Amino acid sequence: MRVRDAYTNWSTTYDTDRNLTRDLDQDVTQAILGHLRVARVIELGCGTGKNTALLAVIGAQVQALDFSGGMLERARAKIQAPNVTFTVADLTRPWPCADQSADLVVGNLVIEHIADLSFIFAEARRCLAPGGQCFLCELHPAKQYHGLQAHFTRDEGQVVIPAFVHHLSDYLGAAEAHGFTLRQLREWWPTPERTSAPLLVSFLFGV
Numbered sequence: 001m002r003v004r005d006a007y008t009n010w011s012t013t014y015d016t017d018r019n020l021t022r023d024l025d026q027d028v029t030q031a032i033l034g035h036l037r038v039a040r041v042i043e044l045g046c047g048t049g050k051n052t053a054l055l056a057v058i059g060a061q062v063q064a065l066d067f068s069g070g071m072l073e074r075a076r077a078k079i080q081a082p083n084v085t086f087t088v089a090d091l092t093r094p095w096p097c098a099d100q101s102a103d104l105v106v107g108n109l110v111i112e113h114i115a116d117l118s119f120i121f122a123e124a125r126r127c128l129a130p131g132g133q134c135f136l137c138e139l140h141p142a143k144q145y146h147g148l149q150a151h152f153t154r155d156e157g158q159v160v161i162p163a164f165v166h167h168l169s170d171y172l173g174a175a176e177a178h179g180f181t182l183r184q185l186r187e188w189w190p191t192p193e194r195t196s197a198p199l200l201v202s203f204l205f206g207v
């Protein structure tokens with residue numbers, strides 16, 4: 001199943017399914033970005049708006065992008081903040097955002113579905129104003145090496161969503177190539193014991 005169709009299918013239960021990755025990502029995003037206040041935010045792959053509510057507090061204006069109609073429909077129903085605009089957009093195509101139109105670009109659990117990291121950092125760099133920041137929180141590649149991939153369950157069985165492995169050095173290399181400086185890299189586990197590979201990795205880059 002193609003990524004867009006899979007997410008539109010998943011949208012009906014995305015918020016209610018048991019999902020440790022989704023929940024940890026929300027906690028991480030609150031912990032890292034919660035104190036920030038900026039003028040303009042672009043959210044990449046906003047999904048059902050799980051993190052959009054927080055971003056609507058952080059940013060005076062938020063432009064939330066996603067290519068799944070089903071996910072966006074849920075997000076629009078949930079988030080009625082007047083400073084949030086939801087837009088249908090495929091992140092593998094030029095983003096519908098002007099040059100230097102954002103102070104913060106945020107992506108959560110979306111980059112694993114995109115093959116070309118270089119294009120994502122090029123577009124983020126184009127859209128960020130001087131002094132801007134880019135925050136990404138993604139499935140840790142160490143988990144992907146062991147086969148973990150976004151998936152959900154339907155009556156007909158498990159639906160596994162197409163994904164790409166980006167090594168930590170791929171993120172760092174692509175970011176650096178587009179003029180970003182790494183400010184912070186953190187690895188995250190769902191429990192206090194660090195006896196297995198981290199579930200998530202987060203990056204904060206500056207320009």
Ligand SMILES: C[S@@+](CC[C@H](N)C(=O)[O-])C[C@H]1O[C@@H](n2cnc3c(N)ncnc32)[C@H](O)[C@@H]1O
Pocket residue numbers: 003004007022025044045046047048049050051065066067068071089090091092107108109110113114150
């Ligand atoms: C796992 S969900 C994450 C949603 C939200 N960021 C969150 O953390 O709950 C991944 C989202 O990325 C979107 N997505 C994946 N590939 C995309 C692309 N090429 N362009 C736009 N959205 C994309 C999907 O439609 C889906 O809503």
